[in-house]
Amino acid sequence: MTDAPQETAQDAQPARRLEMRVRPTAPIVPPSNVSGNALMLVIAIMAFLACLTFGAVNMVRATAASWQSQISREVTIQIKPDDALDMEQALKDVRDLALTFSGTRDGTIVDKAATARLLEPWLGEGLNIDELPVPRLVIVTINEQSPPDFAAMRVALAEKVPTAFLDDHRTWVDRLVAMARTTAFIGTGVLVLVFSAMVLTVVFATRGALSGNRHIVEVLHFVGAEAGFVASEFQKHFLKISLKGSVAGGFLAALFFAVASFWQGRSIATPQSDQATALFGTFSMGLTGYLGIAATIVVIAVLTTLTARFTVMRTIHEIDLIRSDPSRTDQLPDQ
């Protein structure tokens, strides 16, 4: 009687000892291997490039829109000098007349000093504006949304001051609009190309990484795993890889814009910053930019996960095809 409980205790001891030694169950798909790490790096690089392109295109579009808006916000009235004309009075008359039209906001006469500064690059310093027959300007700010009737204004100005000429910058605006549209179109084209390259790279890299795991799919299939189970195991694994890669790439792109914006803010009014601003605009991403980066990360994650799922399902389908067509057996290792 006394032996029985002792035996039970002795039996239980080794069992407990063995149980203690079992390591936490590893995932069915190996968490990291060379192909997985390579895929993560490829995804990170593609996410970085895609986010960078998205941000750059966003910036170019904003800059183009800003050029267009700045130039179409003003019109200029030019008055050519004439012996019979009191220039200063004519400037005031023209400004007042222009401001009577609805759609105008403000009128500024470019004074003699400012006119001299404008001509300084060509005629040099110390220019006496009264000695030369230099045209004078009135700059009128207009409402972009409902601009004044330029044709009527031209007629009224010609009646009041025959040498006055209204320049609504239409030629420049048209050119800038065309340029801005072309720039935005090219930018969108580049964005589409980069995204297409990203999609293809991610799809092929995922398939490449999966091909190294085909033996796992086969073993799972042969131990009775359902296709959905196998696919979900691989989906989980590739979702983790793609999230790590795309978040790293997206974060680096956002960091790039944040650092560039910080540098631009710090070095404002320096030649380098002014040149960069003139060329690229401001490096601020804005909410749209950050949303775009987040959307890119989501797109990459979904893409990788779906590719993994379809590839696994297709592998299982191929195994089943081999089953029904023995001539294809050479595609599987000997069983």
Added chain:
Amino acid sequence: MIHFENVGLRYGMGPEILRDLTFDIPRRSFQFLTGPSGAGKTTLLRLLFLSLQPTRGIIRTFDREISTIPRDELPMLRRRIGIVFQDFRLLDHLTTYENVALPLRVRGKEESSYRADVLELLKWVGLGERINVLPAVLSGGEKQRAAIARALIDRPELLLADEPTGNVDPPMARRLLSLFLELNRLGTAVVIATHDLSLMDQVDEARRMILSQGRLDIYD
């Protein structure tokens, strides 16, 4: 349980590897499948495991004609069959314990519900001290035993083993054979493909299925 009727199989346009096979694998039966190399033993095992369809003839598995079974129902049928591959097919990143527990894991069972059973089986096949070892570290014989344990863990109704004692010494071969016999006594039908005559001699009551030039002769 398994019924073959005039089964023939050829790969592509090649000659028939198996010809006019007609036989039964009854429930609780024990049989050795033997024959010269290239006779088609592995192919016959694959037919039994539902990983191939015959080019002619009828195969009924668990009372169902296999050509009519939809693809998505195959996993459920495979769960009733345990198989020991000649090349083991262990997953390199999983430990011996995890490899053996794999069939239970894919069935969605909780680890706590099968841990004791897996450990006990591993102990029985002599791998009690190797539970946390990866396959790369195991010897050929140990891999063989791990593969056998994986096939047995869910008490299959049919066990198929391709050269299961090919990589073990005679004492371990006898031990593994006794494991198969014990499983057979518990109700599992066993088919062992082997070249090992001494192994077959140890079980007088086993059927002998001899494949030669694509034809099968059965000695009860």
